[in-house]
Amino acid sequence: MKGMKGLYAKDIFRSIDGVIKADDVSKVASEVDEYVMTSEIRSGLSRIVDAWNQVDAPSNGVWIAGFFGSGKSHLLKMLSYLLGEQASNQPVTREYVEQAFEQKAAGDETIIADLKRSLHTPTRTVLFNIDAKDDKSTRERGSAMIEVFYKVYFEARGLYSKDLGVGALERDLEDRGELARFRKAYQEEAGHAWEVGRVNTVFSEALVSKALARLGHQVDQPFRSYREQLNLSAEAFAQDVASWLDRQGPHQRIAFFVDEVGQFIGDDSQLMLNLQTITEQLATHCPGRAWVFVTSQEELSGITAQMNERRSTDFSKIQGRFAIKVSLSTEEVTDVIARRLLTKSEQGASELDAMWQRLGAGFQSMFRFPEGTKKYDNYLTKDSFVAKYPFVDYQFEMFTQAMRGLSDNDLFTGRHSSVGARSLLGVCQQIAKELTDDELGTVASFDRFYDGIEAMLKSDVKDNIGRAAQDSHTQDPFTMSVLKVLLLVRYVDSFQAYPRNIAVLLRHSLDQDATDLEVRVERALRILSDQVYVQRQADGTYAYMTNEEKEVRREISQITVESRETTDLLRTDIRKYAGTSVASFVYPGTNRRMGVSLFVDGRREQAEPLVISVFTPVSSLDEEGIRHESVIRHDTLSLGLDVSSEILDDVRVFCQTEEYVKCQAGAASGLRKRIILTHKEDNEQRRRVIGEAVKDALMRASLFVDGQEVKTGTAKTPADVIELGLTRLAQKVYTRIEDAKPLAGLKDGQIASFLRDRDEATLDIDPGVDIVQNLAQECVQWVEQTRVRNGQNVFVKNAIEYYGQAPFGWDKNAVLAIVATALRLELLEALENDRPLARTELEGALRETNRQGRVLLQKKKHMDRAALADFQRFVGQFVPGESPQDGPSRVRAVEVKAAEWVKLLKGYRYDWYSFDDEVAEALDLLTPLTTTQHTEEEMLAPQIRSGFDELIEIVDEFLMPYREFVEGHEQELRDALVEADSLSFFELTEDGKQAIDELRKLAEDRRLYVRTQEIAPLVRRIDAARSALVQAQRDEVLRRIDEAVAGIRGSAEFKAASQGARLKVDAEMERLCNAVNRVSKPGHAEEIGRQLDQCVDRLYAELIESARPAERADADEVTAPVPSPMIVRLADLLPKTNGLLSTPDQVDEYIERVREQMLAAVNDGKQLRP
Secondary structure (H helix, E strand, O other), X not given: OOOOOOOEOOOOOOOOXXXXXXXXXXXXXXXXXXXXXXXXXXXHHHHHHHHHOOOOOOOOEEEEEOOOOOXXXXXXXXXXXXXXXXXXOOOOOHHHHHHHHHHHOXXXXXXXXXXHHHOOOOEEEEEEEHHHHOOOOOOOHHHHHHHHHHHHHHHHOOOOOOOHHHHHHHHHHHHHOOXXXXXXXXXXXXXXXXXXXXXXXXXXXXXXXXXXXXXXXOOOOHHHHHHHHOOOOHHHHHHHHHHHHHHHOOOOEEEEEEEOHHHHHOOOHHHHHHHHHHHHHHHHHOOOOEEEEEEEOOOHHHHHHHHXXXXXXXXXHHHHHOOEEEEOOHHHHHHHHHHHOOOEOHHHHHHHHHHHHHHHHHHHHHOOOOOOOOOOXXXXXXXXXXXXXXXXXXXXXXXXXXXXXXXXXXXXXXXXXXXXXOOHHHHHXXXXXXXXXXXXXXXXXXXXXXXXXXXXXXXHHHHHHHXXXXXXXXXXXXXXXXXXXXXXXXXXXXXXXXXXXXXXXXXXXXXXXXHHHHHHHHHHHHHHHHOOOEEEOOOOOEEEOOHHHHHHHHHHHOOOOOHHHHHHHHHHHHHHHHOHHHOEEEOOOOOOEEEEEEEEOOOOOOOOOEEEEEEOHHHOOOHHHHHHHHHHOOOEEEEEOOOOHHHHHHHHHHHHHHXXXXXHOOOOOHHHHHHHHHHHHHHHHHHHHHHHHHHHHHHOOEEEEXXXXXXXXXXXXXXXXXXXXXXXXXXXXXXXXXXHHHHOOXXXXXXXXXXXXXXXXXXXXXXXXXXXXXXXXXXXXXXXHHHHHHOOOEEHHHHHHHHHOOOOOOOHHHHHHHHHHHHHOOOEEEEEOOEEOOHHHHHHHHHOHHHHOOEEEEEOOOOOHHHHHHHHHHHHHHOOOOOOOOHHHHHHHHHHHHHHHHHHHHOOOOOOOOOHHHHHHHHHHHOHHHHOOOOHHHHOOHHHHOOHHHHHHHHHHHHHHHHHHHHHOHHHHHHHHHHHHHHOOOOOOHHHHHHHHHHHHHXXXXXXXXXXXXXXXXXXXXXXXXXXXXXXXXXXXXXXXXXXXXXXXXXXXXXXXXXXXXXXXXXHHHHHHHHHHOOOOOOHHHHHHHHHHHHHHHHHHHHHHHHOOOXXXXXXXXXXXXXXXXXXXXXXXXXXXXXXXXXXXXXXXXXXXXXXXHHHHHHOOEEEEX
């Protein structure tokens, strides 16, 4: 067998219609003969025929679903000839088709019996492509479905269908049995046949009226009348069909076979409702006698679900109406193609068998897509290989998906972008023909499928491919094959167009070198990408670009990207994956945080102590060059980041696209806007891919410090890699970092432990260990050298900065621990604002950041031991109870105590007491200790030391007793003196008077502060005299109250008064008595006694008032109110006299004057009280 000639059992060049057309009757016989009944079709046919044979079938709808090339149209056509007779030319008999299907279903007795039974049901079948029957230019979209059904129904009855008004006229005449007579009458009136006149209705309408008149029907403008009155409702149509069926006989049926109804409906929910209504009305008016068979690329459930999402309309009824659903899959199509087209001759099968034995073990890997694409079972068995060769299993499904994607994205011509013009069978036959002269072992590469659909593509798509074929850069056949493949898989979601996957699609021979093929694919992809025919995506896949996409891509590629932008992006990802160490590195085992600068490809913008210098392929440095860079810069970790050229291209494209999308925001619309949005989404994916690539490159990076490579084999993450490199670098830069390692990890609160003596330490590390003491000694030397040699003071902040730099690199707390140790050992002393700090003040001075810059460190000076001992003795006496541990603490304790005494003396009242001299002397000695801050050395000066003994004496003899007087007795004395002054207005007991005199003398005594024990007894004696005075005054007032009560009770007024007035007398007197008994201060009882007379007068008036009888006045008489009685004390009426009464005449005269006064008062209405 030469090449592939003779490979097939049947002539591969024979005529096979790739597309079965509903209205083509010329090849029905061959279509019946070559029909392949797969298991899937057998199952569907069984359910259809079983339901068809039922008289009361619950459903009258059949929905056949399958995408392009699935054979759904072929099945529909076969059913139309199997289940009934066509109205027009019937190229084969129904019996012929039934017998052919019996043979195809051989072995299945059930389906054979059902097929035989179906022959006994008379049926008129109506097969049509609905899109072909639709009058697109004249009808309203809402009535499109019913118009087509009317049209094919009229055709099935032999009526005119191009004008439904004319067809309705013929229908009515036929129903009346008058159509033949009308035809004759019209021909006689017009002189030509009715078939001619009904076509040109404008000129024939008058003639039709005359012809109708000859039949006895007077109708003006019959065409217009029929068109206006035609009822295009589904109900009217179903009633019309039912009427026609009844006239044909009780068992007559009609079946509508509607091809491609799914594409006709599209996403128009109104058309779907129309189909539902028509099917329902036929079921209602023609139960079991009118059926609707339809085909669609989509499952019914999928279409209705999408429509339900877009609107609230319920399409659940149509699911029940089309209860019989047949779904044809691509797998079944593959079987059909293998059996109908690719069946091998004996010789061909034998040679393929031998080829399987030789190469079959590698077929699975040969056609496996290596990168992230759906897995296909390619050539699993020898029989599968023989049956499908020269095609590969994946091609059938992928081609179907490709066609669906191209259709959904409107790349095909035609109103509905229908892909039904070419079937998979036809494309496969074309490819098989082209391979006839090739050597056995050649396989159909996937790009060949493009040639089979090229004619269906829109012109702009074909032009794009055509331009590439004319382009000198891309015109070679292989590059064009890559471009065609990318167009085909452009919208196949399950396929990822990586170069290696594309190489599988382009394999054209079973023994082809896969590596060479992949190299050629990658080269072609670069060329196509450079010429902007395809685009490399962020994830490394490639995509065919439409003209609009190419224009946007060209605009993006023209954007200039500065090198700074690309390095900034890489730096961002390095920081993201390398962890916090790239900004601030903590040396392992310490709290030492070191600043880090990160540079990419030589850009140095800042200078932290540690530097990471990253070199990408852009720098053009190889590994030795990177190693050399680490030698030149001793503070640098040199890192070789091996990212691919594709990733670097992605970085550039990302920057370009990001800038483009930003500039175009809000400016684009329509298709361009969608393309830009797609670029934005792709760019987000590209950004993630770049990040992952940087992460992977960091794990593989080469690291060098001072020319030596850093081993990173133990690293598990990019952060681990960087940490290993920075650890090595830190050891080079900070050569003494390990010296303070025992102090690593100190917390802020632990610094105080280094200020305490060893027996008080609470740290795991004893502050007195040799390493800390040694470092403290070194610190003292540095402090002194800095002061002597450089003339600079050293503050705590300076120490932290100095030891934090190279070559030390010590943590802040480690430095503070060293300084604290030097202070504790009194090797250093600390001063703040020129004042030495006590040890108790040092913790805050060292830890508080805002004070570290003003706490001065200086070497501790040595002093005279005898003078120091004298000072320490003085401190022990002057500040008893405290034990300062160092010189500054001792000085501070003395200053604080002196300030306390001065504050006490400042409160001395020179106008109260007589010990002015003692106060002045004490202030003279104390004030110098408080007006300035002293060092311990100054405290030991003779002029201060000489006053120590005198000051201790003053403290003991004056200050201590004076403080006791002020704090314990002064207030008591001052209160007693005020009390004594208030009692001077009253007559006291003799002891009381004497006690007051003695208290005043004591207050004026110059030694009062040592006689404080005498104050309390004198205060008690004065208090006793005051209490006796108050009691005597209370007794006198109570006596007067008793006399007043007795006088009132014995009066005629009391006896005549009401009970309420009497009770009020008792209550008022009780109130006065209680008030008197509560008095505690002299004079207060006498004040109550002065109120007694006024109270008695008021009570008498109330008694008299209560005794008056109530007077009733006439209703119309207005009476004046009776005035209340006025009580006047007799004593108040006594006239004044000059001198004394010494003669009887004077007495008589005075008595007369009294009588006159009393009579005048009585005559005035007043009442007198003795």
